[in-house]
Amino acid sequence: MPAKPQPASAEDYLASLPADRREELERVRRVVTQNLPAGYEEGVGFGMICYSVPLSVHPDTYNKQPLMYAALASQKNYLSLYLMSVYGHAPLARRLRDAFAAGGKKLDMGKSCIRFKRADDLPLDAIGDIVAAVPMDRWIEIARSARSNR
Numbered sequence: 533m534p535a536k537p538q539p540a541s542a543e544d545y546l547a548s549l550p551a552d553r554r555e556e557l558e559r560v561r562r563v564v565t566q567n568l569p570a571g572y573e574e575g576v577g578f579g580m581i582c583y584s585v586p587l588s589v590h591p592d593t594y595n596k597q598p599l600m601y602a603a604l605a606s607q608k609n610y611l612s613l614y615l616m617s618v619y620g621h622a623p624l625a626r627r628l629r630d631a632f633a634a635g636g637k638k639l640d641m642g643k644s645c646i647r648f649k650r651a652d653d654l655p656l657d658a659i660g661d662i663v664a665a666v667p668m669d670r671w672i673e674i675a676r677s678a679r680s681n682r
Contacts (some may be wrong), residue, residue, distance in 0.1 A: 542574050542581045553606050557581075559651035560613055560659070564602055567660040571668035572601050580605035580614070590672050599675050602663060610640075610647040617666045619644040620678070624662055631658030667672065 539545040542561070546554050564583060565574065572583045577597060584598035593599050603614040616626045628646075632639040635655040640647040648654055664672070 539576050539580065542576060545576050545581050549606050553611065554651075556611055556651045557604050559657070560611075560654065561604055563656050563660045564613075564663050567664040568602075569595060569664060569667045573598070573611065578603070580612075585668055585672060585675075589668070590675070593675075599672065601666070601668075601671055607647075610649060611647065613646045613659070614644050615646065615659075615662055616644050617671070617674075621674075624665060628658065628662060631655040650665065 539548055546561075549557065561581065568574075568583055571585070571589065573586050575584060575598070577584070577600070582600050584596070584600045585604040587598050588592070589595075590599050592609075600614070601616055601623050603612075605612040605614070615624075615628070615673060616643040618628050629639060633653055635658075637653060637655055646654065
């Protein structure tokens with residue numbers, strides 16, 4: 533069976549979703565885009581809306597794809613917010629856990645993937661702060677350091 537074609541843009545990705553899922557992802561997308569540090573680009577990759585370092589800025593990636601910083605996706609049973617900066621960075625991970633606890637919200641998270649049903653399941657102010665926390669040049673340094681430690 534051939535692979536499902538990937539949408540060309542975030543708008544196309546959102547347009548392909550049922551209205552209820554589209555509305556929830558659009559709310560989280562607004563928080564991400566309003567807080568995204570300069571230089572990161574929005575696009576579609578890996579079946580998700582991605583916020584990445586352009587290859588023109590940092591072409592030396594292990595998979596020859598733009599270095600991902602954050603992403604949004606509609607999965608089969610939930611919506612996902614990927615915050616790569618919290619994976620392996622204890623202070624940001626702690627800040628995220630604390631924000632969920634302070635808001636009385638349940639954190640359902642893998643390494644960098646936060647699973648949710650509605651935007652209201654997330655502490656959106658804290659999500660915005662975490663997205664804003666790592667400028668692109670610092671994210672590139674972190675990625676280079678991680679690769680050199682292998």
